[in-house]
Amino acid sequence: MPAYPELAAIRLGYGLSPWADPPADPVAWVESVASAAPDGDAFSMARDYLPHRARYADLNRQGAQQDPAALQAVKDIMRDIGLRAPRIRVARAVGDGGFGERLVQFWADHFTVTAGNLFDSISAAAFVDEAIRPHLSGRFADLMVAAETHPRMIAYLDQALSVGPSSPAGKRGRGVNENLAREMIELHSLGAGSGYSQRDVRQLALLLTGLTFRPNRDATAFFNKNWAEPGAFQVLGKTYHRGEGQGAILQAIHDLADHLATARHIARKLAVHFVSDDPPDSLVKRLAQVFRDSGGDLPSLYLALAEAPELQDCFRQKVRQPFDYIVAALRACGIRPGNIMALDQPVFQNQLLSGMAGMGMRWGSPRGPDGWPEDAAAWVTAQGLAGRIDWAMRRLPKLRPDLPDPRDVLQTALGDTAPDTLRQAVPRAESPAEGLALILASPDFNRR
């Protein structure tokens, strides 16, 4: 049975590394989450998105052919900003104990927004830094409000142009879009099959009308009262009166966040992500109880998770997703955040992002708003595994040409949890590259 710090590093963090000891106990793990707060590199809609987006729109208004060089210059700036985002994410994940960055990954996936074109990618990076990171150690309700009202979420789930039919704008023939309302209930709070009806979704969608943002003017949500459906709306048995501004909308999000079904849904998602694809019901119940008792206090939830005996009981029941896999491999090989930031951009792109895509995870591009799949079978495919071996043998050496001794990596990465089969096999590999590939392709490294 591995010691707690080792177990927690593998299950709660991005694995072990030769240059940093993992936090010692559950309390220290929860405290480590603070290091994932926004830092000086944080992306911002106001700084990194709006001025460039506005300039781009202006140039297009004048006719793109008028000044193709200026248009290209904006695109170049945007591309550089966009390429910084995944690099900083990888570097931060490689950097510390990892629970905080794992939670950033978890919540960013829970509130999925995809990247996509240049502008989408930058606003998606800003979404993580503006909506997720600042609320990582707060209450779930605040996190949810920040996520649902971020411009990137509003754009991604088609809320930006949703107009109440009886509003001044609606009378000119524009209509409501239910997408954000539906996912808010189905994916982000109560969860599918938890007893809400289509009428609840529709009423929430009508309530949400007017919540939008102006791509060229506002860094945050904007409430357009000319688009807002007037009246009162009944969602899950509670009535919301339109009133002035966004107040009723924010109250509805808070109520969704505090719903009993939400506690169970979030508890289960956390357990699925950190513990097992099919987590013990006792664990889910316990986490849900903590969620309810603490009013959705996230650190309380994290502590319950960090203390859970199921971390040990269900060890290695999860398969690392490609992002986790790559970060864990980089850490195991002793690579530091500075090494990631110092890579040439093409090397980062070709070896890291393309390598990850080869394992089935294209950066920022899950198939839908339900995010990346959690189940092991989705990742342990022939193609995905070939991609992992390919990355370990061909791409990793380009990220770190002086590869460490595989026996050291085995000890570093798996510590006491390395099985005898692997301990015996690694020294029998005929080259260090194959020894390393053997570790990085083994079930024990790919599982956590």
Add this chain to the structure above:
Amino acid sequence: MLSRRLFLKSTALIGCSAAAHPLLSPIAFASMPGDNRLVVIILRGAMDGLDVFQPYGDPSLRTLRKTLSTGPEGGAHDLDGFFALHPALAPLMPLWQAGELAFAPAVSTPYRDKRSHFDGQDMLEAGTGTDVEAMRLRDGWLNRLLQAMPGVQSETAYSVGLDDMRILDGAAPAKSWAPQTRFRLSAQGQRLLAHVWHDDPLFRPAGEQAIEIINDDLVRVDTDDGPTRDAQALARFTADRLNGETRIASFSISGWDSHARQGPVIDRALQRLGAAILTLRADLGANWRRTTVLAMTEFGRTVRENGTGGTDHGTGGAMLVAGGNIRGGRALGGWPGLAEGDLYAGRDLMPLRDIRAHAAWVMRDLFDIPRDVLERSVFPGLDLGDNPRILA
């Protein structure tokens, strides 16, 4: 273990002040390195020398090996009435006949008994003895050779390929280059992967298909010019450099770890080795007459064939020498015999000579390096013994 990165840094610092380097000999900086060239090919995975140069004249061989190394009966090419060359190296027979191919059938580094590929390769490339202090020396013997050569510039030495070549690491400048090679998973690598996947119901079936994907890729990529494409690419680049200012180059060929079904495994590896040597010879043109190629492996394999048609990690093994400037067409350094009492630890070929001594004499004769420099600096603590007169 001493951090490699840290050590490289510190040697580089020391290197700034040549006089302060403990391994650097006070040689006058005279001319450029001469016209002679040295290529060292590291054969990773422990080549079975007994199968490459089959001592079919040794009566014990037939009792130790039932299916492997059966000499001319099995299609091997007779060399001298005692040794026969593995069929897959048939393309090198013209070199043998021209006196451009030789081999040392029973050599080894000082590495003993642990039989780990990584440690064995580290020691082969470090060129050190077994004493702990020397093992801490993390630079390679080709680099220490450069430190002892006058007129060395960064172009003088090249490591070629994707593999980390410790043999050229160290204070002296050296360049490295990798061609667009596909990655290969050796037969041993595939077997080990299957082994670590075996008990996992998810990884086992997916892994089997993943290996097929990887191998399919290879077949598709290599259709044009066959499975020796990568080795040829390494050799082609090496020859190109050696035709310029480079005098020393090193690359590696993997795939020798033949624990089971050795036949096809060693066949593929030998094809690559043969292709590399033939490419060097062809592309070097007139410079082939000034070139020596040493192909060395970390240790030999068991003299007995195992139960799965393969061999396991052993001790004594063979070194292959090729070049337009060697006295080839012969075996170097005698034969220990395969009878029961002649074996090392009752299972391995007994090494008769330290492989470093052969390499040292080649360097002595190619580059005019004084014997004491070789014994003190390049291979610290080695007694060179008699000159085997490998060069013509």
